[in-house]
Structures are given as C-alpha cells and as structure tokens.
Amino acid sequence: MKLMGYRRQDGSVGIRNHVLILPCSLCASETARFAAGLVPGAVYLPNQGGCGLSKRDLEMTLEVFSGLAANPNVYGTVLIGNHCETVQAELLAERIRQKTDKPLEMVIIRAAGGAIRAAEQAARLASQMVRDAGQVEKTPFALSELILATECGGSDPTSGLAANPVLGHVSDRVVEAGGTVILSETSELVGTESILAPRCKDEATAQKLLAIIQDNEAHFRRAGDDLRSGNPAPGNIKGGITTIEEKSLGCIHKAGTSTIQAVYGYGEQVREKGLVVMDTPGQDIASVVAMAAGGAQIVLFTTGCGTPTGNALVPVLKLTANAETARLMADHIDFDASAVITDGKPISAVGEELFEQMLHVVCGKQTKAESLGFCEMSLARMCNFT
Amino acid sequence: MDLGIVLSAKDNVATVIRPIAAGEKVTYHFGDIPGGVVAKEDIPIYHKIALRAITKGSDVVKYGCRIGAAQCDIQPGDLVHTQNLASFPGEEGSK
Numbered sequence: 001m002k003l004m005g006y007r008r009q010d011g012s013v014g015i016r017n018h019v020l021i022l023p024c025s026l027c028a029s030e031t032a033r034f035a036a037g038l039v040p041g042a043v044y045l046p047n048q049g050g051c052g053l054s055k056r057d058l059e060m061t062l063e064v065f066s067g068l069a070a071n072p073n074v075y076g077t078v079l080i081g082n083h084c085e086t087v088q089a090e091l092l093a094e095r096i097r098q099k100t101d102k103p104l105e106m107v108i109i110r111a112a113g114g115a116i117r118a119a120e121q122a123a124r125l126a127s128q129m130v131r132d133a134g135q136v137e138k139t140p141f142a143l144s145e146l147i148l149a150t151e152c153g154g155s156d157p158t159s160g161l162a163a164n165p166v167l168g169h170v171s172d173r174v175v176e177a178g179g180t181v182i183l184s185e186t187s188e189l190v191g192t193e194s195i196l197a198p199r200c201k202d203e204a205t206a207q208k209l210l211a212i213i214q215d216n217e218a219h220f221r222r223a224g225d226d227l228r229s230g231n232p233a234p235g236n237i238k239g240g241i242t243t244i245e246e247k248s249l250g251c252i253h254k255a256g257t258s259t260i261q262a263v264y265g266y267g268e269q270v271r272e273k274g275l276v277v278m279d280t281p282g283q284d285i286a287s288v289v290a291m292a293a294g295g296a297q298i299v300l301f302t303t304g305c306g307t308p309t310g311n312a313l314v315p316v317l318k319l320t321a322n323a324e325t326a327r328l329m330a331d332h333i334d335f336d337a338s339a340v341i342t343d344g345k346p347i348s349a350v351g352e353e354l355f356e357q358m359l360h361v362v363c364g365k366q367t368k369a370e371s372l373g374f375c376e377m378s379l380a381r382m383c384n385f386t
Numbered sequence: 387m388d389l390g391i392v393l394s395a396k397d398n399v400a401t402v403i404r405p406i407a408a409g410e411k412v413t414y415h416f417g418d419i420p421g422g423v424v425a426k427e428d429i430p431i432y433h434k435i436a437l438r439a440i441t442k443g444s445d446v447v448k449y450g451c452r453i454g455a456a457q458c459d460i461q462p463g464d465l466v467h468t469q470n471l472a473s474f475p476g477e478e479g480s481k
Binding site: 157158161162165191194195237239240242243244245246249250253257340341342343344346347348 | 387388391393401403415417430431432433434448449450451452453454466467468471472473474
C-alpha cells in the first residue's frame, strides 16, 4: 500500500493534520477549552500541571509539551498561558522552536483581559491555522519515516499469549522496513534485564537500559513498594504465569525481536531508527502521551480486558486476543486477534492482517477512539510535594 | 483444532488454550510444522505443558527465551508451573 501523509516544513511526516490549542498550565486549561469549542477543526489537551513544579518536573513538562507541539501529526500550535505559571508561555515557545519551525502562536490570558477575550484571540488564530492546514496536500512517504508506539493495558492471559506476539510481528515488520518502534513502560521491564541487555546494540545502550530499570525500582521503593517481591502476582500465577521473566516477556514481546538501538527519557524526541525504549510509567495514558511527545505518529495498543484510551494527536489502534472482550468492548476494539486462540490461526497470519489495518489507519482510516473523540491526557510527575 | 500455542521454535513448553484432562493429546503448530504431546496430568487453561524432557537445572524456554530453570526433571506432558519451575537466582525477590 502506498502511504500518504502530510510533509512538514521541519522534515517530519504527519498522518493527521491537527491544529493544537495547548494550555501552558491548569490555569489556562479552561480558556483553552473555550477556544477549542469555537474552532471545530482544532483539538486541545487539558493540562493538569504546569505550575508548582520541582525542577525535574518543570523540565519533564517542557520536554513533553514541546514534543506534543512538534509531533508530526500537528500542523501548528496556539499556546495559551495564564501569566504567572511555572511553565511560562515564552519558555515553552522557545523549547518548541528548538524542536520545530511549524506555525506557533501565543496568547496570554492576563494580557488579553481575561478568559473570554483570550479565548477569542486564540480561536481566531487557531481558525486561521485550520484553514491553512486544509491546504496541505498529502504526499507519499516511506514506512521508514514512521514511528510506531507500542503499549499494553488491562492485560489478561490472552495478552502475553497472543495479542502482544501479534503486535510483535507488526513491530518487526516496521523495523525491517527501516522504521522506528518504541517499547515503553519501564516498570514492566523489571525481570527482563538478562534478556533485554544483550539485545542492546552496545554496552552503553545496555547500561542506560539497566539504569532506567534500577531508577524505576528505586522510585517504587521510596514509595514503600517493591516491584520484584510478589511478582508475578497471585492472580498472574493463577492465570498460568510462573516467573517474573515470563510475565515481562509477555509484555516486551509486543515490540518484536530486533536490536535495541537507543534508550530515551520520558517524552524525549526519538531520533534513532529501529527498536528503541522510552522510560515511561506503567500508567497507559501517561505512557502514550510521552511517546506522542517523542514523535510517534501512531499507537498500537494491546488489551485483555478492553480499555477506551485515545489521544488527541495520535491515532490509538486497539487490539485484543480475548474474544469476549472483542464482543463486549466492540465500541473500543479496532482489531480482534482472538482467532490465534479460538481457531489456532498462526500469529504471523494475524500479524499480517494487523499490519494491513495499521497501514489503513496511517493513510487516514479513523480508529474507534478517534471516531469517539477520545483524547485522554495524563502526565507523569517526579515530585508531588511542591 | 490445536490446543496448544507455541511461540518460538526454541520453546520447550506450549500454552494450552482450554483445560486439558490427563491423557488428552495437545496438538500444536509452529509455522507449518505440527507437533503433539500427551498430557500426563490435568493442565488448566493458559498453563504450560512440557513438549520435551527438561532436565533439572536447565532452561525452560517460552517466547524463545528462558523464563526460568527446571527445579526437577520434567517429562514431556508434565504441567510446568510453580512446582517445577522457578526464576533464575538474582531475578526473583527484591535485590
């Protein structure tokens, strides 16, 4: 299939053509919602943070929000700041400009004279951007320009057995074509060190991978939790999982079998081709958002129980290998991989079907989450005590 | 229809996709290559059955990767779970 997308002036290729209204902080979120309500062609992301941040959280927020504005699926961005928040609009704009030269506008609520005037200004700017975005014609692009984000959530025994291996087949296909695949959720990599470290392209990459796993464990320990003892959980063991290696292998299988080329921080822009790892939490939405900030144009999401997750900027294609879930959660599930279990259909055959469906979504077919308008937003935090 | 799923040619266990009674044959495919093993005991749904003999201390392999070490000699058709399989030292429990 010939892939068609929106070529951006910064060189990237989008598979969607969104105009983003981006609040710098929670104090600007409601005004951003007003503005987005006036411009049907624009999307907005609620921001629950952006103020009262520790230094590391400020850095993480700037990284993620500038990455979202730079995401290839975004045509241009209108920033809305309140005035006094930690994430100053100018500061965020500067970070965005370091990553992309796409259209960028800014509105400050206090300077505009309050929410209604600010929303009006932002809406006028966004409305112009929507008209301009409509003039961008789709052009052919190669699979090597695609960044595929992988995620799993609401897992059950069918996830590790079928859904993740099916997605793994697609991941390998994307890497073989010269594209990029992101494996995320550091807490689920615990126990796979001896498997993943030798799969890294060199010792430095392996050390970086081991470091994010150790940091993640230390973070849990500070919160009085332990990822290793009691893992697999009694429910996992009852479901047939015996060891932590087996459990984690079920998760990481979704990223395929290729060499790990790089390890990235939360929301950091992905530059390497091939399979890469991003340090994200196990919370699905915060993980998906970080990979979107990293530049992923599409997310493939496996689920056992069925989750509703969508994203305002990036299509989230969901699959399950649980036939009951595919039936009960048909509003949310795009691809039913249960034939692997119910009919003994080979993983490679079902993987090829998923690959085809992904290409259709890349070319514009909406996912269920997109057609429902689901755009969950969550951001990881290092410190909650500021 | 196959009752077992094998995820890699290197695997020495299959995962069963419905409850299996002792004496039942679990067939599986990897690619086009068929295989089968007779269950020596009841195997609950989504649990593992040994495809080959696995000697004490050697690797149990699923997804083409070792998921732990056999804690005793395992025979083809045995249930492979917590009674005969454990993590490698250093990979279980808190470090």
